[in-house]
Amino acid sequence: MLSRVAESLYWMSRYIERAEDITRILTVNFHALLDTRLEDLKRGWQPLIEITGDQALFAQHYPEYTAQTVSEFLLWHPANPNAVIACITRARENARSVREQISSEMWEHINRLYFLVRGVNRAGVLRGPHEFFSQVRDGSQAFQGVTDATMPHGEAWQFIQLGKFLERAEKTCRILDVKYATLNTLREGTPEASLQLIAMLKSCSAFEAFRKESALQLQAGPVAHYLLLSPIFPRAVLFCLKRCQHAATAISSATLGENSRPDGAAALSLRTLGRTCSELEYLDIEDVLDARMHPFLTHLLRQINQIGDEITRAYFNAQIIQPSPRRQQAQQQQ
Amino acid sequence: MTAPATQIDQPILTGNYEVGPFFDEMFENNGQPRLHYRVLYEHLSTLTRETFNERRRAADISFLYQGITFTVYGQQEGIERIFPFDLIPRIIPHAEWEFLSRGLTQRVMALNEFLRDVYHEQRIVRDRRIPAELVFGARHFRREMVGVDVPRGIYAHITGTDLVRDERGNYYVLEDNMRSPSGVSYMLENRQAMKRTFADLFERYGVMPIEHYPQELLNTLRSVAPDRGVEPTVVLLTPGVYNSAYFEHSFLARQMGIEIVEGRDLVVHEGKVYTRTTTGLRQVDVIYRRIDDDFLDPLSFRQDSLLGAPGLFSAYLMGNVALANAIGTGVADDKAIYAYVPEMIRYYLGEEPILNNVPTYLAVNEDDRRYILEHLDKLVVKSVNESGGYGMLVGPHATREEREAFRARILAAPRNFIAQPTISLSRHPTYLNDELRGCHVDLRPYILYGEQITIVPGGLTRVALRSGSLVVNSSQGGGSKDTWVLYD
Amino acid sequence: MRLFIEHLTTLSYDAPINEAHTEVRLKPADAGGQRCLSFKLLTEPVKAHVLAYIDHFGNDVRYFDWLQPHQRLSIAVTSEVLTAPLFDPGAGELTPLEEYDYCHPTAYAPADEAICRFAGPHILPDDPLGTARTLSEAVFRSIKYERGATDVKTTADDVIRLGRGVCQDFAHLLIACCRCQGIPARYVSGYLYDPKFFGDTAATHAWVDVFIAGHGWISLDPTHNCEQNERYVRVAVGRDYADVPPTRGVFKGNAKETLEVRVVIRAL
Known part of the structure; x- marks a missing residue:
């Protein structure tokens, strides 16, 4: 497969996932804050911007964190490269550039989603966002479902998996990181703390699943354990990284042997993935609770970024494409 | 604009249709439908606006969701529009098509001979049948191609020839697009949409198929592959996703099952062209390129080009890769060279042209120039190197200032301009604002030249719409129709 | 040699x-x-x-x-x-393309007013060979050989304005002058063997071929005001430098x- 095509599939997938994750975080916040006292409202919106890591950019455009400013920023502010609309646009641009690689159904779904977010009545969304949020979520999930159902599970599909799960692992880490910071300011067992835990789980679509594991208490330790280490919940970090590992292995076994990449970047990315997975598998959750959570997640996020970089180097056009300058020429001057 | 509610159950074809002082494809001057349009006529006479609008809306939405769009620039972000599509098909009787097909074949053969000649012996110039100035001064003449033998001697693998009809219904060739003619994807998608929308009509007419075009194109491309003992690898080279014709590039690549590549996907090594893949480099044999000569290779042509691949031209010279169309075909679609196509047909083939040229005056010739300048208010003046309706003066519709501006431009660079009498293009009933109106049409058939010349029956009928479709307005005011060539 | x-x-x-x-x-x-x-x-x-x-x-x-x-x-x-002890003019005639290419202005050798004014006084009516030789000498006399005054991008009209230049500039100016008189002229890239150039001063050389009907090519070096002789090594020809770097x-x-x-x- 063309390196550029692999890269586009990977990013198409990451951007769709990113759009869905941001939308879900917004949804949960709208719900959660309905039960919040007025003075806590401001505090309730700021963490969303922290999750995407865009505080500085946000501050350039808005004086304060409100439902309206944060939603606007996360949904469609033109300066925000990670706004939902920007993500879906870029996912579609990537899909368009590999139109012949994906199925017609995938293309139709991503188009529909694109025209949905482009054409939506923005004022209406800010007044009552829920329908729009669920449309975006449904659009993304339908796209992912159609992808699995209509595309051969070969090399192209594996790059899509890689993108989706790496993005998801990263977002779960960030949600944990931010929500945990708030949680650490609250006393365990208070209603506020419980609400935060519920919001954290819902941000990862994990509330119902967590509840079904009847043995688990709604406390910081078990929740963190579930979101980090569940081997069966599809948004848990370990689950996602395992899927990445699976996809990366499939890709490299298809390409190895005749692989002419001399620097062994493919092997490198596999090693980092493997190491990160083992680290999680042998993790004692008690070791990373409370104040230790943030440093641990920082470390984990760094690993995830490194995996992304190594995949880029192994399979994509790693070199930056520069214009081709013409060489100098010598004057004939004797 | 919607029709008053009382008319919604009226048929879309009423007695109000005006043929006007034009050749109408569907109606005789007395308002009677032409023989080959009778079945369609009866059908339209029973079809209500409501039903028709419903079908039209369904077709538009399906185009939009399938991304059958082109990009309009000039605003902050490119705006995507569907290419407006009119559901009333244009119908061509079999015998008429046979005639066109023979004429087009003859024309493309002569043009290809011309290309082979000007890049080798230049006999036609030596014999003074066409001025050297016109050929060698043409912007798209590629002197780098002189003496280069291309596979099978074929330069113009894909030609899109624009045909129009005058008020008496005579066909004329308006221009031959020999660089990378576009629009064929609309031809194919229009047919799909018509089959979804008017399956019943297809059953009553015998319409010749066009769906094999991608396979014919692939055969054509494969026929020029260098022989290296393996199945040839064919790729389509696109300027990229932001190009306005990207949909078509992607569509054709998908239909042919070949890879679509950008310049940055290609690398030339030791005179061979490769794609960069996740498993390393893979050799390419044929490039169906949808970028202009200028941008193919920054080493040999425009050095600021990021769209091509450095070294590509040397690989081409060494015969290690084939390009379709060949480099340098642009000289044959120069509008001043166009005037000499009938002469080429006589010179190379010893035949009389089957299809007429539009009479053409070359500003570079003194007599012609005087005539042009004296009749600026009656002529259409065209810049020789531009297409798509740019750089054009339509005399009768132009203001005095516009005409004077063109006079100055013609005097400054006569080689760059030609003029033709205005032709009142034929019209075709087209659905606009809830009724059928006559709109001007042309026809672009696609001629493939590989082991032999192949033309799928019909082509793209373009129609000048004055108002747009249901979803969006087209910026250019151009739309298209499905074109039906009937079985004998 | x-x-x-x-x-x-x-x-x-x-x-x-x-x-x-x-x-x-x-x-x-x-x-x-x-x-x-x-x-x-x-x-x-x-x-x-x-x-x-x-x-x-x-x-x-x-x-x-x-x-x-x-x-x-x-x-x-x-x-x-x-x-070659003496440059062989070749027989034959120009192809239609050569006739076009070697008579038309190029970026390095444009056909502007300054060029025509410069060439004007040196035209010998009905004597293209004489005209070419006189023009070559005129270029030699009017332009001062000086390194560093021009660079690889300098065009013939610049050279007239500057009055200085190197062989590449002399050649482009002569080509421009000949072409504006309808004399086909081409750029020759090569070497000149001259023992007085060595070390840093040795370089490539450039001069001019003109085509005279009945004679064939005549090879003139306006930098040294002579015709090509046995000390010249021809490498490539073209419309101007851009064709033969x-x-x-x-x-x-x-x-x-x-x-x-x-x-x-x-x-x-």
């Missing part, structure tokens, strides 16, 4: 570049009575696979690529040539380039 030529081109970069593609026009031609006895092109530090083709002017072109990142590339060319190349990367050329010519 038998001459040995060594032509070393070194390209260095302050940061790694990659995907370099290079074209070289340095092989002495087998033309005008001259014969190339041997020719060798070597690249350093990696030996590139060199391909060859003949361009549409009939020049020998060597082409190679080097895809891996690198910061230095040197091209060492050595050749041995038997020059000794090296031409592109690369990918963001780096500052330094170009060094060293030429040694010895009589054998």
Whole structure:
């Protein structure tokens, strides 16, 4: 497969996932804050911007964190490269550039989603966002479902998996990181703390699943354990990284042997993935609770970024494409 | 604009249709439908606006969701529009098509001979049948191609020839697009949409198929592959996703099952062209390129080009890769060279042209120039190197200032301009604002030249719409129709 | 005359570049009575696979690529040539394309007013050969040979304005003057063997061929006010410098380039 095509599939997938994750975080916040006292409202919106890591950019455009400013920023502010609309646009641009690689159904779904977010009545969304949020979520999930159902599970599909799960692992880490910071300011067992835990789980679509594991208490330790280490919940970090590992292995076994990449970047990315997975598998959750959570997640996020970089180097056009300058020429001057 | 509610159950074809002082494809001057349009006529006479609008809306939405769009620039972000599509098909009787097909074949053969000649012996110039100035001064003449033998001697693998009809219904060739003619994807998608929308009509007419075009194109491309003992690898080279014709590039690549590549996907090594893949480099044999000569290779042509691949031209010279169309075909679609196509047909083939040229005056010739300048208010003046309706003066519709501006431009660079009498293009009933109106049409058939010349029956009928479709307005005011060539 | 030529081109970069593609026009031609006895092109530090083709002017072109990142590339060319005691004008006539190309202005040799004014006083009616020779001498007398006054991009109209230049500029000016008189003229790239040029002062040379009906090509050197003789080595011809640069190349990367050329010519 063309390196550029692999890269586009990977990013198409990451951007769709990113759009869905941001939308879900917004949804949960709208719900959660309905039960919040007025003075806590401001505090309730700021963490969303922290999750995407865009505080500085946000501050350039808005004086304060409100439902309206944060939603606007996360949904469609033109300066925000990670706004939902920007993500879906870029996912579609990537899909368009590999139109012949994906199925017609995938293309139709991503188009529909694109025209949905482009054409939506923005004022209406800010007044009552829920329908729009669920449309975006449904659009993304339908796209992912159609992808699995209509595309051969070969090399192209594996790059899509890689993108989706790496993005998801990263977002779960960030949600944990931010929500945990708030949680650490609250006393365990208070209603506020419980609400935060519920919001954290819902941000990862994990509330119902967590509840079904009847043995688990709604406390910081078990929740963190579930979101980090569940081997069966599809948004848990370990689950996602395992899927990445699976996809990366499939890709490299298809390409190895005749692989002419001399620097062994493919092997490198596999090693980092493997190491990160083992680290999680042998993790004692008690070791990373409370104040230790943030440093641990920082470390984990760094690993995830490194995996992304190594995949880029192994399979994509790693070199930056520069214009081709013409060489100098010598004057004939004797 | 919607029709008053009382008319919604009226048929879309009423007695109000005006043929006007034009050749109408569907109606005789007395308002009677032409023989080959009778079945369609009866059908339209029973079809209500409501039903028709419903079908039209369904077709538009399906185009939009399938991304059958082109990009309009000039605003902050490119705006995507569907290419407006009119559901009333244009119908061509079999015998008429046979005639066109023979004429087009003859024309493309002569043009290809011309290309082979000007890049080798230049006999036609030596014999003074066409001025050297016109050929060698043409912007798209590629002197780098002189003496280069291309596979099978074929330069113009894909030609899109624009045909129009005058008020008496005579066909004329308006221009031959020999660089990378576009629009064929609309031809194919229009047919799909018509089959979804008017399956019943297809059953009553015998319409010749066009769906094999991608396979014919692939055969054509494969026929020029260098022989290296393996199945040839064919790729389509696109300027990229932001190009306005990207949909078509992607569509054709998908239909042919070949890879679509950008310049940055290609690398030339030791005179061979490769794609960069996740498993390393893979050799390419044929490039169906949808970028202009200028941008193919920054080493040999425009050095600021990021769209091509450095070294590509040397690989081409060494015969290690084939390009379709060949480099340098642009000289044959120069509008001043166009005037000499009938002469080429006589010179190379010893035949009389089957299809007429539009009479053409070359500003570079003194007599012609005087005539042009004296009749600026009656002529259409065209810049020789531009297409798509740019750089054009339509005399009768132009203001005095516009005409004077063109006079100055013609005097400054006569080689760059030609003029033709205005032709009142034929019209075709087209659905606009809830009724059928006559709109001007042309026809672009696609001629493939590989082991032999192949033309799928019909082509793209373009129609000048004055108002747009249901979803969006087209910026250019151009739309298209499905074109039906009937079985004998 | 038998001459040995060594032509070393070194390209260095302050940061790694990659995907370099290079074209070289340095092989002495087998033309005008001259014969190339041997020719060798070597690249350093990696030996590139060199391909060859003949361009549409009939020049020998060597082409190679080097895809891996690198910061230095040197091209060492050595050749041995038997020059023509007298330039052989060739018989025959111009092809239609040559007639067009060698009579039309180019970017280096435009047909502007300054050129026509310069050429005006030197025209001999109905005597193209005489006109060409007089023009060559006029260029020689009007332009002062001076290195550094012009560069590789200088055009003929600039040269008139500056009144100074090197052989490339003399050649372009003469070509522009001949063409505006309807005399076909082409640019010749090559070498001139002159023992007084050695070390840093040795370089490539450029002069002019004009086509005179009935005579064929006449080869004039406006820099030295003479015709081509046995000390001249012809390499390539074209409409102007842009058609025949000794090296031409592109690369990918963001780096500052330094170009060094060293030429040694010895009589054998």
